[in-house]
Amino acid sequence: MAQENPVPQEGKKKGGNNFLLMIIIVVVVTLVVSAGTSFLIITLLGQNVQKAADAAASTGTTGTTGLVVQAEMIREGARYPVMLKGGKDVAIVDALYYKVGSEECRSSIGTNKLEILDAVRTIFLNKTSSEVTNPTGQELIKKQIKDAVNEITGYTGEREKIGVLSVILIILTISQNQ
Numbered sequence: 368m369a370q371e372n373p374v375p376q377e378g379k380k381k382g383g384n385n386f387l388l389m390i391i392i393v394v395v396v397t398l399v400v401s402a403g404t405s406f407l408i409i410t411l412l413g414q415n416v417q418k419a420a421d422a423a424a425s426t427g428t429t430g431t432t433g434l435v436v437q438a439e440m441i442r443e444g445a446r447y448p449v450m451l452k453g454g455k456d457v458a459i460v461d462a463l464y465y466k467v468g469s470e471e472c473r474s475s476i477g478t479n480k481l482e483i484l485d486a487v488r489t490i491f492l493n494k495t496s497s498e499v500t501n502p503t504g505q506e507l508i509k510k511q512i513k514d515a516v517n518e519i520t521g522y523t524g525e526r527e528k529i530g531v532l533s534v535i536l537i538i539l540t541i542s543q544n545q
Contacts, residue, residue: 434468434469435466435467435468435532436466436467436468436469436470436472436473437464437465437466437467438464438465438466438467438472438473438476438477438531439464440463440464440465440476440480440483440484440487441460441461441462441463441464442462443461443462443537444461444462445460445461445462446459446460446461446539447459447460447461447463448460449487449488449491450488450491450492450544451491451492451494451495451496451499451541452492452493452494452495453495454544455543455544456495456496456541456542456543456544457541457542457543457544458491458496458499458538458540458541459538459539459540459541459542460536460537460538460539461537461538461539462535462536462537463487463512463534463535463536463537464534464535465513465516465531465532465533465534465535466531466532466533466534466535467529467530467531467532468528468529468530468532469529469530471529472520472522472529472530472531475520475521475522476516476520476531479519479520482519483515483516483519483520486512486515486516486519487512487515490508490511490512490515491508494508496541499538499541500541505536505538508536509533509534509536510534512534512536513531513532513533513534516530516531516534517530517531
């Protein structure tokens with residue numbers, strides 16, 4: 368009789384181990400399935416959001432693509448400092464975006480980013496704080512930036528309609544350089 372008792376105890380241990388193993392397998396399979404489902408949902412939603420953003424960016428028929436595409440130079444919230452004329456004042460540019468008439472122009476802006484930033488700095492170096500703060504001065508700066516970017520990227524003449532169409536410039540503040 369002493370031999371019969373150990374056998375059921377081993378069976379209970381194996382049964383307990385099998386139950387624990389079964390729970391672990393169920394948990395792992397559930398995690399893998401939920402992670403895979405989450406990945407697919409995020410991927411599909413990301414594509415839909417991008418398509419919606421592209422559709423929202425289109426306004427009429429401009430250029431050969433029929434879309435107006437937004438190109439980012441200085442991301443909103445970057446607070447990019449730019450020296451003004453005389454070196455005493457600094458304009459803090461919060462955002463700088465371009466609305467362009469083609470994907471080719473947008474990629475060309477990305478390729479020539481340093482040269483374009485240099486041109487933007489040069490434009491601001493020729494401006495005083497009073498020119499930057501009034502509306503007509505800001506419109507002049509936007510036009511000069513647009514012309515400079517189109518010149519750098521090669522979208523002049525007839526190709527200008529698929530180049531930079533407008534400039535979105537947000538100047539946060541002007542402070543004195545100390």
